[in-house]
Amino acid sequence: MGALLLPLFLAAVAYGTWVVARFDILRALQGTRHVRATITAHQPIAGDGLLPVYTFTDRGRRIEVVGRPSREPAPPPLGTSELLLYPAKRPDMARTERTFPRAVIYIAMAAGVAVFGDLLFGWL
Numbered sequence: 459m460g461a462l463l464l465p466l467f468l469a470a471v472a473y474g475t476w477v478v479a480r481f482d483i484l485r486a487l488q489g490t491r492h493v494r495a496t497i498t499a500h501q502p503i504a505g506d507g508l509l510p511v512y513t514f515t516d517r518g519r520r521i522e523v524v525g526r527p528s529r530e531p532a533p534p535p536l537g538t539s540e541l542l543l544y545p546a547k548r549p550d551m552a553r554t555e556r557t558f559p560r561a562v563i564y565i566a567m568a569a570g571v572a573v574f575g576d577l578l579f580g581w582l
Contacts, residue, residue, distance in 0.1 A: 464578040468571065475567045478560065481553075484545035491516075491546050497538045498522070508533045512542060516549040523552045 495512035501524055503509055510525040510533045523542070525533075534540070544552035 464574055467574050468578065471567055471570045471574070475564075475571075478563050478567070481545070481551060482560070484548060484551070485543070488546040488548070490543055491549070493542050493544070493549075493552065494539055495523075495542045495552065497525075497534055497536055497540070499536070500533055503527070510534055510538075512540065512552065514542065514549075514552070519549075521549045521552070523550060526553065 493514045493516065495514035497510045498513040499511040500508040501511055507527060509527060511522055512525055513520065513522050515521065540554055542552040543555050544550075
């Protein structure tokens with residue numbers, strides 16, 4: 459039973475890494491664009507929260523992207539300007555940069571692969 463769980467766990471870690479890393483992989487392959495976006499609306503989410511809706515132009519097109527939840531009780535006010543990053547060919551993936559949480563996720567994923575890979579394959 460344990461021999462079956464380890465490969466499943468490694469597959470789950472690999473999938474989780476892809477979900478987190480796909481944005482960074484696209485940025486590495488396509489280059490990163492920076493844009494100054496303005497909050498033009500708020501979108502309600504389940505519960506009492508609101509997500510900011512950012513608006514900017516990319517190559518003459520008006521782009522709107524929904525921001526991520528914030529830890530603060532209220533989202534930034536309308537008209538607030540923020541710097542967004544996105545892969546050069548994917549303005550729909552624009553978002554604010556959160557370096558520290560992403561680094562923690564990458565370190566945790568690498569630790570999971572190392573520990574369980576060693577248990578399964580005797581890597582270390």
